[in-house]
Amino acid sequence: MEAKAHLRYARISPRKVQIVLDLIRGKDTDMAMAILKHTPKAACEQLEKLLKSAIANAENNHAMDKDNLYVAECFACPGPILKRIRPRAQGRAFRVLKRTSHITIVLKEKE
Known part of the structure; x- marks a missing residue:
């Protein structure tokens, strides 16, 4: 038996989330x-x-x-990327990519 929770469209890069998820996986x-x-x-x-x-x-x-629950699985998948424009010199524009994440945590009971 497992219990899940999802967070969709979190306004943080999946790379940043993955660092923290690696700390709690299996605990x-x-x-x-x-x-x-x-x-x-x-x-x-x-x-x-x-x-x-x-x-x-x-x-x-x-x-x-x-009391018997542990983090069996946790992962962050990339969500849609918001594309924004940053004004630059001489009328140019650079693209800024604002990344989003879909985060999932799965809990299971210890045997």
């Missing part, structure tokens, strides 16, 4: 929550909310025990 939920609280990365705030959501899904929808 139990209490340890993962502590890591997210004390890691000074921009993605941590959104991932903390997503992890809380996954824990709530596990408890309420799948009747899983909160």
